[in-house]
Amino acid sequence: MSNKKSHIKTKAAAVTGAAVVALSGFVPQPLISSAQAATATISVTGSFITGIALAAGANANFGSVAATAPAGSVVLATTGAITASPNAVAVGGAVANGSFVFTAVDTTPNINMTVTGLGAVVLAATGGGNGPVGTMKLANVSLGGIGAAAATFPSGGGTTATVANYNITSLNGPIAVGATVTWGAVQPIGLFSEAIVLTAAY
Numbered sequence: 001m002s003n004k005k006s007h008i009k010t011k012a013a014a015v016t017g018a019a020v021v022a023l024s025g026f027v028p029q030p031l032i033s034s035a036q037a038a039t040a041t042i043s044v045t046g047s048f049i050t051g052i053a054l055a056a057g058a059n060a061n062f063g064s065v066a067a068t069a070p071a072g073s074v075v076l077a078t079t080g081a082i083t084a085s086p087n088a089v090a091v092g093g094a095v096a097n098g099s100f101v102f103t104a105v106d107t108t109p110n111i112n113m114t115v116t117g118l119g120a121v122v123l124a125a126t127g128g129g130n131g132p133v134g135t136m137k138l139a140n141v142s143l144g145g146i147g148a149a150a151a152t153f154p155s156g157g158g159t160t161a162t163v164a165n166y167n168i169t170s171l172n173g174p175i176a177v178g179a180t181v182t183w184g185a186v187q188p189i190g191l192f193s194e195a196i197v198l199t200a201a202y
Helices: 002-024
Strands: 052-056 064-067 073-076 082-084 088-092 098-104 111-116 119-121 136-144 151-154 160-166 172-183 197-201
Touching: 052 197, 073 088, 082 088, 111 136, 111 151, 151 160
Parallel strands: none
Antiparallel strands: 052 098, 064 088, 073 082, 073 172, 098 172, 111 160, 111 197, 119 136, 136 151, 136 172
């Protein structure tokens, strides 16, 4: 009986020892997932703009002017006042300065402005059938109302003029438009309508 117990104990010890040996050799492994990572895509979007919005306002109108001699000029101020040279007389009509609608995002940086449409002006017959006679020139355009002083754009023999680094002091408001027309050796007779284009950007 004692031999049998001893044999069982020995066998149990052997089994237990084997179990201990097997357990002592176990190394835990990290959990490995066979699934791949998920992905998604978005876009980063936006736009850089000029920072300035312009729209047409009112047309500039010199009214009715009579050229009384060669080599004259008429000035329409940004305030709407008309000044005729000694060789012209302002007769009347719907005299008015023009305007552009202006909005800017900031007054700190100066802006660059370009006017196109300067130079020779085409005359057409008047309502009474007079003319066209002679030639005229849109000698300059003046813009005011958004800066401390008006900016003048002379034709200089071309059709485009630029004023760089103009210091604006207003974010909103109309740009008042004035202009000067001139003529040479022949006194002009006729109607004129000249389109001007303003471009402004920081």
